Amino acid sequence: MATMTWKRHHVLSLADFMPEEYDTILQTAASFREVLSRRLKKVPTLQGQLVANLFFEPSTRTRSSFELAAKRLSADTLNFTPGTSSLTKGETILDTAKTYLAMGTDMMVIRHQQAGVPEAIAAEMDRIGARVGVLNAGDGQHEHPSQALLDLFTITCILDPEKPRIELLKGKKIAIVGDILHSRVARSNIWSLTASAAEVHLAAPPTLLPQFFAEMGSNRAGKLFLHWLVEPALEDADFVMTLRLQKERMENHLLPSWREYHQRYGITRERLKLCKPNVKVLHPGPVNRGVEIASDLMDDPEFSLISQQVTSGVAVRMALLYLMGSSKA
Numbered sequence: 001m002a003t004m005t006w007k008r009h010h011v012l013s014l015a016d017f018m019p020e021e022y023d024t025i026l027q028t029a030a031s032f033r034e035v036l037s038r039r040l041k042k043v044p045t046l047q048g049q050l051v052a053n054l055f056f057e058p059s060t061r062t063r064s065s066f067e068l069a070a071k072r073l074s075a076d077t078l079n080f081t082p083g084t085s086s087l088t089k090g091e092t093i094l095d096t097a098k099t100y101l102a103m104g105t106d107m108m109v110i111r112h113q114q115a116g117v118p119e120a121i122a123a124e125m126d127r128i129g130a131r132v133g134v135l136n137a138g139d140g141q142h143e144h145p146s147q148a149l150l151d152l153f154t155i156t157c158i159l160d161p162e163k164p165r166i167e168l169l170k171g172k173k174i175a176i177v178g179d180i181l182h183s184r185v186a187r188s189n190i191w192s193l194t195a196s197a198a199e200v201h202l203a204a205p206p207t208l209l210p211q212f213f214a215e216m217g218s219n220r221a222g223k224l225f226l227h228w229l230v231e232p233a234l235e236d237a238d239f240v241m242t243l244r245l246q247k248e249r250m251e252n253h254l255l256p257s258w259r260e261y262h263q264r265y266g267i268t269r270e271r272l273k274l275c276k277p278n279v280k281v282l283h284p285g286p287v288n289r290g291v292e293i294a295s296d297l298m299d300d301p302e303f304s305l306i307s308q309q310v311t312s313g314v315a316v317r318m319a320l321l322y323l324m325g326s327s328k329a
Contacts, residue, residue, distance in 0.1 A: 006323040010122045010134045013143050014191040019166055019221075022152065022195065026164040028319035029153050029312070036072070036315060046075035046325045049106040054080040054097065055137065056112040061285055061310060062137050062146070066109045069317035075325070078103065097121045098128075107133045107324055115140030133324040141182055147284050148188030150316040152196070154309050155239055158280060169196035169222075175233040175275075176200065177265055178243030178292055181208045181254075185284045186243060187216070194220035201225045203233035204265065207254040230265045234274040241282045242267045242292045258291045267293045272303065280305050 004024050035043055051070040055063050063079070070077045078100060097108060108125075110118040122134035138144040155174075156164035174193055180186045180202050193200045194217060202209055206228050217224025227233045234240065245261065255261050272279055281297065282305050289295040298304055 006327045009126075009324070009327060010118075010136075011145050011320060011324065012119050012122060012134065012136045014145050014148055014188050014195075015143075017191065017195060019195060022149075022166045022192065024323070025149055025316065025319050026153055026156055026166070028323060029149075029315040030157075030162075030164055032072075032318040032322070033157075033312075033315040035318075036311075042072055042074060044074045045322055046070070046073040049075045049325050050078065050104050051075045051107045051109065051321060052078040052080065052100040052103075052105040053137075054100065054108055054110045056080075056082050056093070056110075056117070057138070059111055059137070061313065062111065062144075065310070065313040066135075066137065066146075066317050066321075069314050069321055072314065072318055073321055073325070075106075075321065078105065093117060094121065094124050097124065101125070101130055101132060105132060107135065107321060109135045109137050110139070111137040112139050115142035133327070135320060135324065138184055140184065141187075142184055143188045143191075144184040144284075145188050146313070146317055146320060147185050148192045149320070150309060150313040151185075151189055151241065151282055151284070152192050153316050154282065154305050154312045155280075157308075157312070158305070166196040169193065169198040171197065171199065172238045173199045173201065173236055173276075174239045174241065175203060175237040176241045176243065177203045177230055177233060177267060179208050179245050180204045180213060180243065181210060182246040183243050189241065190216050190224065194222035194224055197221040199223050199225070201227060201233040201237070203227040203230045205255065205261070230271065231274060234271055237275040237279060239280050239282065240267060240272070240275060241284075243284065244286060245288055245291060258288070262291050266291065267297065269294065269297055272297075279303065282306065282309055284309070 004020050053066055067077050118134055118136040118139050125132045136145055156168050159168040176186055214226055281303050
């Protein structure tokens with residue numbers, strides 16, 4: 001199923017992913033997409049393994065997608081809810097992880113509002129010699145690898161449904177518009193898309209797009225551009241990825257108002273006229289309708305890939321769990 005021997009024990013960041021690793025994930029996900037189209041949407045690949053979803057931060061899509069992916073692979077699952085856990089009694093995060101380890105967990109999928117928590121748990125598992133794979137499901141303003149991978153899968157499937165691969169993105173223009181500053185999705189997508197030799201154009205108000213993001217484009221196969229106006233980013237774009245304004249992470253009044261943001265940066269049918277005629281629009285969700293993207297555009301299948309992103313998420317997360325679970329052997 002995979003095109004290379006998978007050696008990565010943890011998936012914490014995409015910063016050092018190699019092209020062949022991306023292609024292995026994409027082609028493995030394509031195989032599982034076929035499985036998900038069957039009447040019996042289940043394979044025994046991870047039968048007997050235990051996947052713990054440790055989500056210290058609220059989530060709908062990512063948590064449900066990982067749980068469904070594990071079940072489609074016939075793994076057992078444990079779901080952690082912080083509000084009803086021993087964290088409320090003073091237990092540390094590492095002790096919580098060790099509790100799940102003692103229950104026989106093989107893989108931990110971790111989301112936390114602070115950057116670095118999945119990496120810290122992975123380091124502790126390695127230190128004590130536990131053969132537990134840790135998958136970062138989003139940590140603070142750091143990264144969200146599986147979201148970027150499902151975005152990559154969604155885009156490459158549009159370009160070649162039968163054989164998605166990163167070489168298809170060479171020279172393609174992809175605009176990422178929105179709250180870049182707080183977005184772990186943007187950071188992971190910058191790594192994956194520039195590794196694919198795409199032209200990545202970031203657009204946001206100056207308060208949400210500091211100049212230091214330009215450093216992420218250094219020594220990459222693709223090119224990275226920063227814009228404080230949306231129009232240059234959209235001009236002749238093949239794909240547009242719009243990001244949620246993260247009100248819960250914003251401080252110091254970084255925007256005058258949501259209405260003004262939509263007027264200057266919101267993705268509308270009129271603005272899409274600047275793009276290629278067959279442009280497609282993505283959004284990782286949840287969406288502030290009428291803010292980042294016009295509500296009618298979000299629901300238009302001619303342009304919107306948002307539903308496909310959700311569907312792609314299950315196949316991609318199946319691929320990640322499969323590859324990590326198989327590497328344990």
